Amino acid sequence: MGSSPIIGFSIHLGTVAPTDTGSIPPWVSTGHAIPVLVEPKTSGEPYWSGWALAGDSRATAVASHDGVTVLLAGELYHRAELGSVVGETADGLSDAELLLACWLRYGPSGLRLCNGRFAAVVAENDSVVVATDHAGTIPLYLRTRPDGVDVATEAKVLAEGAGDSFPAPGTEPAPGLTGVRRVQAGTAVTLVPGSTVAEAARTWRPPHHRLIVSPDEAMNRVADVLDKAVRTRLGGPHDPVTAVLSGGIDSSSVVALASGGGRPVRTISLGTDIGDEFAAARVVAEHLGTRHHEFRCSSEELVRQLPWAVAAAEIVDAEVLEYLLPLVVLYRMVPNEGTRIVTGYGADIPLGGMHRTTERLHSLDEVIAFDMGTFDGLNELSPVLGSMAGHWTTHPFWDRDVLDLLTALEPGLKRRDGRDKWVLREAMRELLPTATVTRPKLGIHEGSGTSSAWSQLLRRVGVAESDLASVKTAMAAVFHRRTVREQEPPGEVSFDDVLDEVMSEQNLAVT
Numbered sequence: 001m002g003s004s005p006i007i008g009f010s011i012h013l014g015t016v017a018p019t020d021t022g023s024i025p026p027w028v029s030t031g032h033a034i035p036v037l038v039e040p041k042t043s044g045e046p047y048w049s050g051w052a053l054a055g056d057s058r059a060t061a062v063a064s065h066d067g068v069t070v071l072l073a074g075e076l077y078h079r080a081e082l083g084s085v086v087g088e089t090a091d092g093l094s095d096a097e098l099l100l101a102c103w104l105r106y107g108p109s110g111l112r113l114c115n116g117r118f119a120a121v122v123a124e125n126d127s128v129v130v131a132t133d134h135a136g137t138i139p140l141y142l143r144t145r146p147d148g149v150d151v152a153t154e155a156k157v158l159a160e161g162a163g164d165s166f167p168a169p170g171t172e173p174a175p176g177l178t179g180v181r182r183v184q185a186g187t188a189v190t191l192v193p194g195s196t197v198a199e200a201a202r203t204w205r206p207p208h209h210r211l212i213v214s215p216d217e218a219m220n221r222v223a224d225v226l227d228k229a230v231r232t233r234l235g236g237p238h239d240p241v242t243a244v245l246s247g248g249i250d251s252s253s254v255v256a257l258a259s260g261g262g263r264p265v266r267t268i269s270l271g272t273d274i275g276d277e278f279a280a281a282r283v284v285a286e287h288l289g290t291r292h293h294e295f296r297c298s299s300e301e302l303v304r305q306l307p308w309a310v311a312a313a314e315i316v317d318a319e320v321l322e323y324l325l326p327l328v329v330l331y332r333m334v335p336n337e338g339t340r341i342v343t344g345y346g347a348d349i350p351l352g353g354m355h356r357t358t359e360r361l362h363s364l365d366e367v368i369a370f371d372m373g374t375f376d377g378l379n380e381l382s383p384v385l386g387s388m389a390g391h392w393t394t395h396p397f398w399d400r401d402v403l404d405l406l407t408a409l410e411p412g413l414k415r416r417d418g419r420d421k422w423v424l425r426e427a428m429r430e431l432l433p434t435a436t437v438t439r440p441k442l443g444i445h446e447g448s449g450t451s452s453a454w455s456q457l458l459r460r461v462g463v464a465e466s467d468l469a470s471v472k473t474a475m476a477a478v479f480h481r482r483t484v485r486e487q488e489p490p491g492e493v494s495f496d497d498v499l500d501e502v503m504s505e506q507n508l509a510v511t
């Protein structure tokens with residue numbers, strides 16, 4: 001894991017020699033743009049041309065050996081284990097080189113070994129494999145063309161291309177865009193550029209079975225696997241790390257494990273005039289001795305940054321945008337570019353934390369199965385949320401091993417003794433104050449006042465209570481059209497203009 005991975009890329013793999021890399025694409029992510037140009041070694045191999053984006057100008061994007069070329073955005077988290085099976089020590093190898101070594105030994109099946117946060121392109125002979133990590137945490141899009149295929153980690157980069165992609169297996173249409181397709185989570189799609197030959201292989205699926213383990217063993221296993229996921233995400237023992245801390249059990253667990261061993265940890269919390277969780281976060285920060293910062297933003301200012309959240313997540317789901325907006329706003333307030341940020345995001349999905357009122361274990365498990373079956377394409381873990389402000393984010397709860405275990409634990413370990421997320425709370429009991437371990441869940445959209453602030457702005461112009469949800473959905477679609485399809489910089493998209501447009505479309509008079 002480099003401290004500054006490749007953040008994203010936009011490349012064309014073609015059958016015709018490119019004259020140059022083309023102009024730098026309209027990213028929302030910011031960083032150093034590194035040109036990618038790869039000549040085929042033998043006939044039949046594709047030409048590569050395009051750009052990779054990195055936090056560090058010294059980063060190298062591509063690794064090549066024996067006719068195989070690898071481009072990797074993101075990072076791998078079990079470098080030592082991978083090194084042990086590919087017969088090399090991982091030290092000194094970049095993650096792209098490690099993936100290349102894995103490919104040379106296992107071929108495309110090597111992607112099934114990888115536990116990471118990555119999007120990869122691998123070319124061998126005339127075939128190109130485009131692959132997401134187990135959970136698709138770095139969204140990956142493609143557009144097939146008669147002379148090749150365009151692949152990019154931001155959909156907006158491909159929005160303008162002509163032509164309709166053929167529906168390659170393992171891909172889905174990207175919302176609001178014609179001809180752009182998204183590679184599914186945990187999927188490797190093999191393509192032959194310039195043809196319609198394609199096949200898909202799954203590299204991961206959420207477990208459907210449930211494990212019976214004693215409560216003690218479950219606690220220990222959760223503590224161990226999460227500890228490892230946090231440690232592998234932090235770089236060297238003295239590298240500084242920043243954590244987004246709400247003071248809930250999820251982010252507090254991450255901070256507790258990150259602080260272990262005396263590492264300097266900075267914690268940051270966001271609050272608005274409508275709401276904050278500052279007191280709860282402070283309890284954790286003081287207990288663990290982190291350098292703690294509180295950021296405040298007016299709730300109206302927060303909601304007005306919705307175009308940024310849409311441009312980053314490239315989604316149209318208003319409810320999910322309410323979860324992501326406070327994080328986008330907070331990341332944009334963090335001053336030093338190139339900050340490595342760990343989050344507690346995603347813990348509630350395998351643990352059923354969002355479903356506080358569910359009484360029966362059956363219904364708890366059903367919502368967990370549903371959420372684990374429907375996360376793909378929501379882009380909640382997308383690095384672009386942070387990389388648009390120049391930061392790199394990573395999410396230990398969606399580490400492959402953590403996710404496998406948390407999803408599979410039988411639901412009686414998740415709801416127990418009248419408490420939600422029981423097994424996580426118990427696993428962290430020794431490391432955190434009791435008040436934190438027993439603190440009831442509060443969603444980020446509630447704690448920050450995001451949902452109510454957006455509703456409030458709509459009520460102010462006369463939107464009826466029964467229309468709030470549909471107006472939010474319609475606004476999300478317009479933000480998406482403008483920032484993704486039309487690639488307008490999010491800073492130039494006005495919340496009020498979009499609201500006006502939606503109101504007149506829906507024949508609702510602005511009062």
Ligand code: IOT
Nearest residue numbers: 244245246250251269270343344345346347348349443444
């Ligand atoms: P929540 O779990 O409250 O917050 C997610 C993470 O955001 C926290 O762990 C913490 O790292 C950070 N965070 C939250 N609030 C603040 C704050 N005020 N200041 C700084 N950091 C903060 C929604 C939710 O409840 O967030 N996310 C769910 C999943 C949503 C459902 N998605 C789905 N079914 N696909 C989650 O699991 O995180």
Ligand code: MG
Nearest residue numbers: 250344347348
């Ligand atoms: Mg949570």
Ligand code: MG
Nearest residue numbers: 248442443444
């Ligand atoms: Mg919360």
